[in-house]
Amino acid sequence: MKGGGDVAEGQIRQSLSGFYDVMTTSGRLVRTRARGNFRSRKITPLVGDQVVIDAPNDHEGYILEVKPRRNQLVRPPVANVDQAIVATAVREPVFSTNLLDRQLLALEIAKIEPVVYLTKTDLLTAEEQPEFVQLAADYRQIGYQVIYDPVAFSQTAITALDELLEDKVSVIMGQTGAGKSTLLNHVAPDLDLATGEISAALNRGKHTTRRVSLLEVAGGLIADTPGFSSYDAFDLDARSLGQYFREFRRAAVNCRFRGCVHVNEPGCAVKAMVESGEIRQSRYENYLLLYQALKNQKPNYRK
Numbered sequence: 001m002k003g004g005g006d007v008a009e010g011q012i013r014q015s016l017s018g019f020y021d022v023m024t025t026s027g028r029l030v031r032t033r034a035r036g037n038f039r040s041r042k043i044t045p046l047v048g049d050q051v052v053i054d055a056p057n058d059h060e061g062y063i064l065e066v067k068p069r070r071n072q073l074v075r076p077p078v079a080n081v082d083q084a085i086v087a088t089a090v091r092e093p094v095f096s097t098n099l100l101d102r103q104l105l106a107l108e109i110a111k112i113e114p115v116v117y118l119t120k121t122d123l124l125t126a127e128e129q130p131e132f133v134q135l136a137a138d139y140r141q142i143g144y145q146v147i148y149d150p151v152a153f154s155q156t157a158i159t160a161l162d163e164l165l166e167d168k169v170s171v172i173m174g175q176t177g178a179g180k181s182t183l184l185n186h187v188a189p190d191l192d193l194a195t196g197e198i199s200a201a202l203n204r205g206k207h208t209t210r211r212v213s214l215l216e217v218a219g220g221l222i223a224d225t226p227g228f229s230s231y232d233a234f235d236l237d238a239r240s241l242g243q244y245f246r247e248f249r250r251a252a253v254n255c256r257f258r259g260c261v262h263v264n265e266p267g268c269a270v271k272a273m274v275e276s277g278e279i280r281q282s283r284y285e286n287y288l289l290l291y292q293a294l295k296n297q298k299p300n301y302r303k
């Protein structure tokens with residue numbers, strides 16, 4: 001096999017029907033395919049991969065090498081994701097800390113930094129607002145970035161999001177109707193996404209072409225396909241659940257027993273902090289629900 005004279009490095013920006021569009025470090029967009037011998041090694045290139053390609057000028061190129069990944073998601077199939085914007089509606093669909101905590105858990109497992117963006121805040125009455133001010137404060141205390149903007153789409157909130165997107169690869173996730181498309185349209189009006197369009201592109205239902213791409217938004221890249229459902233089963237041992245609740249993990253060093261699961265053990269520092277109000281009650285309740293669910297989960301038969 002003759003080595004092509006046009007070897008370049010770059011990042012896969014789009015995949016569609018076996019083609020991968022690669023943005024090279026010199027700013028050229030090259031359509032490529034994965035080589036046969038390369039595919040036989042069972043490495044499927046993913047959008048977001050850093051790759052080495054053979055990039056001739058006259059015809060389509062080939063991917064020669066995929067660099068090691070920092071992380072990878074199944075939905076959307078994207079590698080090397082820096083962060084996930086978790087669009088969380090305060091209303092419509094009804095707000096649930098349980099859903100939020102499940103999403104955060106999924107991201108902790110995937111080693112992707114969450115940014116919680118509270119949407120539809122304009123629908124809150126003045127009496128309902130303090131609950132979300134408290135929620136934002138509690139989750140920031142845990143160590144999460146939270147954008148809470150009582151006006152909805154104020155310049156301050158959009159600027160904060162723009163700054164977070166810069167130079168990063170992001171995915172957006174959130175329930176259907178959480179306001180993902182609407183939010184993206186505020187950060188990138190050029191995209192002009194029809195509301196509801198994102199889910200249509202989710203390959204749910206009738207769409208048969210599986211196109212995934214990274215869009216240039218606010219000086220960063222954002223996947224055009226939203227993130228995984230939090231109802232996916234977690235591939236996790238119940239006993240390790242506490243490690244993925246950041247404030248539990250910090251507190252656990254003070255539990256009397258090593259391997260404390262913070263349920264019935266005496267001398268549990270997590271429970272003590274729940275009682276003293278230092279750990280949010282709803283976080284503990286959601287932890288217990290997840291703990292029970294994981295304990296009852298059937299073993300996951302993997303290949």
Ligand SMILES: Nc1nc2c(ncn2[C@@H]2O[C@H](COP(=O)(O)OP(=O)(O)OP(=O)(O)O)[C@@H](O)[C@H]2O)c(=O)[nH]1
Nearest residue numbers: 120152176177178179180181182195196197198199
């Ligand atoms: N009042 C209000 N309505 C909003 C806000 N954000 C979105 N909406 C509305 O909520 C509905 C759903 O918004 P979308 O942006 O389509 O939600 P999505 O998360 O992209 O939904 P899917 O594509 O189904 O996943 C639309 O009718 C929006 O106009 C908001 O901040 N305030």
Ligand SMILES: [Zn+2]
Nearest residue numbers: 255260262268
């Ligand atoms: Zn404990």
